[in-house]
Amino acid sequence: MCGIVGYVGRKQALPILMSGLKRLEYRGYDSAGIALLTENSLMVVKSAGKIAMLESMIGDFNQRCEHGIAHTRWATHGEPTQLNAHPHADAAEEIALVHNGIIENFRALREFLVQRGFTIKTETATEILVHLIRFHYRGDLTESVRLALTQVEGTYGVAVVSSLHPGTIVAARMGSPLVIGHGDGEKFVASDVSAMLEHTNRVVYLEDSEIATVTADDYKITTIQNVQISPSVEEVSWTLDEIEKGGYDHFMLKEIHEQPTTLRNAARGRLNYEEGIPRLDGLNLQYDELRNIKRIIITACGTSWHAGMIGEYMVEELARLPVEVEYASELRYRTPIFEDRTVLFAISQSGETTDTMAAMREARKHGTTVLGIVNVVGSTMARETDGGVFIHAGPEIGVASTKAFTSQVMVLALIATTLGRMRRLSVQQGQEMIQSIEKIPAQVEQALKVEDAVKKIAAKYYKANNFLYLGRGINFPVALEGALKLKEISYIHAEGYPAAEMKHGPIALIDENMPVVVIAMKDPVYDKVMSNIAEVRARNGQVIAVATEGDTEIAKHVNHVIYIPETNRLLTPLLSIIPLQLLAYHIAVLRGCHVDQPRNLAKSVTVE
């Protein structure tokens, strides 16, 4: 998604802004631009394509400039062209603005401005905004931004500079994240802390309807109704090297191998072995409130939705609580039933996914308790929920989610165990679950050792045009996730299916050109899965099985077998997904795909 970086201080702004933009590249974008304040003039440079293109257009800029804003755009309204790229400036080129979000009423605003003599040059809603600010400008930049934003319906994160106000950045937020970074004699504004971490880890997160006036030595924040507020400065714990690739070829591979660590972090301080009850204070629910829950809805998108599907099996089995898992984009437009004693869990890595936030807000309108399972601290969802559990996976840079997925599943296991202990599990049963959970990070380390075997399988099948992924029970959602990983980074068509369901249609696809990945854990449905494997083999399908260590029988019936350690049946997804993540990664690399920034994808989908 779009990225915003702003700087005001006593150093050259250009290198700071450009390195900030590069830290945001992972979010996915298709054009970029920068506005620099030199002496008392405003210089705007924009380009379609990648940041390198923008750098070549800027050339060797050597004027003194300590103040500016920059932007990477992921096109929503208007093609990804240089003209539509941000920043947008007013006609006099005295005010420049960058914007994340969607202005729903931009046509009406365009009409309002055209009737008052403004000329609109681009297809973007953002240009409307800068002309609206100009329309309201009477000498006070912040006030003109405030008045303009009162006319806007929709979402925005904006940063505004003006040659009429050197040394000032005005930033405002409604539904699209913005954070202010505090340095000595300098300030930063960004849509994501990673753009400023190399300079400061002291930040203030803007809330919705807030406007900040930022100078090198000070900042002032008011609400859009002009009420002064003074939020506290927070310290971000993410270090810069967590953001760097750490020696791996791609962020995605680094993040796959980070999972033993991130899973330890997801459970850290939460395993209360004595009572056999995980410690999840962030839920902000007392034990009797947890015990009283009658129904759970889990809502999310994409990979997070797959994690939610796994959570359904865990909660229903451990707590005997009815759970339904809903695509957020569907839930928000249905007339869902939110009864009393229903709790909604919203799962999101970014905490900014528009569909998931909208579903969450719909539930809150019905008075439903909304709890978040989120990675990004300070994200909109993290701040709007009634409580929740951070997954502590650290910044996930690769667009294809891996470590966030397993940490979401880990947190769901903790929640399911807690609910189970509130309702029916004995201390010992809780302790057994916690012991199994404690072993997972080391078992993931063990599972990661299959990488060389997976690379060989990838080399055999990377030219396939289709893949089928099959799983049963709690490993059915893993089949869905394995298929999504493959298709989103290698562009091979892949489908995940319940193994038994294959007979009802997909079996027509099976031939010697169809690799079929089957998750075949030694569990109560193992024999059924073996029958499905036989059905595939009978049609010359190429079977790649993910199996339990020690199961030598399966090797006689498949083309390839990848072994993973044995664990509690409800925790097998944390291990069975590992070879599937690696398979997708290595196939994509062999196909020369852009693994960390796959085509058409964005890290955080903040549009409908």
Ligand code: AGP
């Ligand atoms: C995951 O690999 C995908 N990039 C995508 O499906 C993602 O999971 C989805 O957009 C939800 O994102 P969120 O977890 O940040 O809400």
